[in-house]
């Protein structure tokens with residue numbers, strides 16, 4: 001999606017700002033197809049469900065829905081975006097998450113979406129719904145936790161001890177109208193390595209074997225956490241060569257295939273977020289001024305750390321500089337520091353987006369922050385400034401998919 005300086009300026013001027021997000025929907029489609037194909041080629045009965053929390057921009061979710069992806073949501077807010085805004089039906093929506101109001105649990109179960117219950121209190125709430133509708137048949141998933149290599153236990157889910165599996169079986173039997181369809185797990189406290197994924201899938205397979213015995217589970221849900229495509233400058237920060245989608249499939253999907261070699265094995269669900277969106281969105285900022293202060297060179301932009309702050313493992317996300325072609329605006333670097341810092345639009349002294357970037361920078365240049373697709377955008381607060389617009393490129397055209405925020409947007413909920 002590389003844009004020229006003139007294209008960046010023209011986009012920035014459309015909404016009257018010097019910064020914006022740019023989303024590449026072609027790259028999104030490519031990521032989705034590559035990940036899905038890698039899994040489906042290994043284990044045909046695989047279904048991907050996109051993790052809305054990673055970036056719930058409706059243009060992203062709609063594009064994935066059109067490709068056959070399901071939705072994975074963790075709150076009523078995300079459920080509403082999935083089902084009301086984007087139009088996912090309940091049958092292709094998975095609901096996870098540790099904290100829910102009873103009314104929401106009831107709504108999801110009555111809609112028929114698969115709820116992966118994360119804690120005993122949610123099983124109690126679900127049981128009440130099942131008792132209230134004795135004529136209906138329900139099905140739920142259960143999120144399990146067990147120690148995995150390079151991560152240990154997750155704080156989420158129910159420990160998959162023999163006692164707890166017995167308790168789940170008793171819960172199911174006592175109700176009579178609710179079936180546990182399968183187990184789910186997701187780890188965000190672990191490395192994203194193949195070693196970690198091997199123990200994730202082994203834990204799920206052994207809990208499924210213990211619980212379902214000769215009967216097969218309807219599904220096995222490995223969660224998300226896959227690394228996506230990235231440049232070497234980012235990859236080396238993860239300590240090892242990042243696994244490819246095919247590597248993950250060989251580890252996870254192949255383990256499920258080996259456990260269920262005959263036709264009619266469980267559906268393998270995966271909930272990718274980062275792997276599908278991280279590299280599809282960049283944050284583009286025009287340099288408004290370059291200051292030399294106390295031996296530092298500071299490039300001021302209309303964006304803040306809050307726009308690009310999400311770093312899963314403290315990584316430094318790469319930037320690219322698109323130079324202002326008019327060289328007359330470039331000051332002589334002779335007496336300047338050899339590196340520059342990029343400083344933000346808030347009144348926080350520490351709002352420094354990048355430090356000690358080698359090379360020159362001039363007012364009018366654009367700084368493009370890469371890998372802003374996962375979490376960064378949804379974690380952005382309207383602190384001091386409202387959020388910037390998003391443009392999306394797809395098959396050679398560019399369109400606005402989120403306008404810049406206004407004071408009315410920000411204050412709409414204050415009474």
Ligand SMILES: Cc1ncc(COP(=O)(O)O)c(C=O)c1O
Pocket residue numbers: 051053054072096097186188223224225226271272273274275374
């Ligand atoms: C239950 C669940 N599934 C999937 C994801 C997506 O994770 P990632 O973006 O690392 O793929 C998350 C993220 O926290 C999650 O909590």
